[in-house]
Amino acid sequence: MILEVSDWSSKSVHKSDVLVIGSGAAGTSIALGLQKLGVSIIVTEGGGRLYTEKSQECYEGESSGIELPYGLKGSRLRFYGGSTNCWGGMCGELNEDDFKKRDWIPDSGWPINKGDLLPYYKKAAEFLGINYSSVKNPEEVDKFKRFNGLESQSLVHTKKQNFQNVFQSKFKNEKNMDLFLNANFLNFSRVSSADKVDYIEIGSFNGKKSKIHAKFFVLACGGIENPRILLNSAEVGRSAFGSVHDNLGRYFCDHPIAPCATVIDLKGKSKNFPYNESKNYINDGKSLVIPYYRIPSSVQHKYGLLNSTLKFQEQEDEISSSAFYAWRLKNLITGKGDHKFHVKNLVDIASDPYGILKGIISKNSSNSGEGGKRIAMRFQIEQAPLRSNKVSLVSDKDSLGLNRVKLHWGFSELEIKTVETSVSYVASLMNYRKKSTLMLDKHLLERPSKLPIDLRGGQHHSGTTRMSIDQKTGVVDKDLKVHGTQNLFVCGSSVFPTNGWVNPTFTIIALGLRLSEHLARVIQK
């Protein structure tokens, strides 16, 4: 059943085996997994069926360091389906290395290995209607172009992108599964032992409130909202759930993604480059498969790199800083995007006012440099987990009374070293064949090297409630239960200790299906 909390006439109390907070990729996969296993579930979603400014505004907050490209409010969605409403549908699995402790990456290593997730990756592929073999062995897909010296990877596109559209009939028809819309989380109520949640209180924007009791509670609201809700659970005399060792909200990661070099054919015909993405899309009969090329594990280990992939894409010419700021100013003036300016931005603008003015007037200033086309090599890499990258609370509150967040995000030298070494390695492979080479983008020539000015995160927020063996090093255990609690779980990319190169949603769904089996086992005991 799908119910609107704002329509309820009186204060009510509800009960289920499992309560899931959040109706995005994690929440939906857990709910559907549990429903299959005969467990009763309630899913709560803070927003309604459609985007509303009132709901989305709860995501507003402060930031420092590098700004998220679309800001805190613009990089996720707060209504039924969550951020699957803007998900690109790209599915890929983490590599075996991602789960291992790598000495050159501080705080790396998962408490589970890839073998633990494999059965659930297969189930996630079924869930999304894609061929798992195209994810696992892309070279076996007809017409896949191998790049000698690089490992073949892929992202497989699912058509089941928007979970509201795809799965709402399940919520409507299944008896043991309810979805409450406009059911904003307000607070946890603990039993006297303090390590167990008794019920949660939910409320709508028009003031209707309700209590939901459950045996188990699962937080599935995304990489920024999960720690925010947990941090808000602190009470007088009781610390926030999962916060004893100050790991909660820390290790925020996203994927650095940007162009880094131009491919140049040594005979001057770069458009013939066979790995150009637009010429290299393949269809496995069910889905579109997008090839990616990974720097081999042996090279990553030898040179101490983060997990790194590359793809080749036809795009606008290399962007200059004046063109970039012209684009941002233009967006600010026209009200597009969610761009704020800091003092350092104003200094950059003041250094080249003529170039920026030219960029604003130019028809080609939509994030372009000189308006030409090139074959760019783009990187998509893992981010090193940094303790200093964190989500914390500020005193300002949203309309529901929850403290807003402040996000600090930055990069380490390891990301720059990974990009530089990866480009050099690929250039050497190209030089060996004597057909093409690379021209490095300007920003990587600066000393100290900088990551690209138009670097964007993938809106893949992760790491803030990391999985660990014990509570000294993380927030949740390998079964995703919050350390030091009896019945509170977290699911989503916030539990990733490291984020690999790959888009996270496929792994989120695999983890959701794994958690649903775990909870069903515990309940049936």
Added chain:
Amino acid sequence: MSKKINRREFVRFISGVSIASYLIYHYASQKDKPLKGVSVKEVYQLGFSIGCAYTMSGFEILQNIRKKTYKDVGFDTLLVGRFYISKKDFILARRVLVS
């Protein structure tokens, strides 16, 4: 049917031929002490590659090679200006330009 000439490709072609000719001129001017094991074809191909790849900055690359201004990035590859060049090609260009 004639193929349309892309302006960028045309510039690359002209630059490639110019730099290849420049290198052959250097090679030919050393006739009294010919470079052992280096053919005209190899010199032309190297010059054409540098010209095509770096278009108008090709001569700057040659200057950098002459002055040994480069960064060794490993993997038998050097970064000359913004251009990745194999160590083997670098050594060949230097022999032609400096011997």
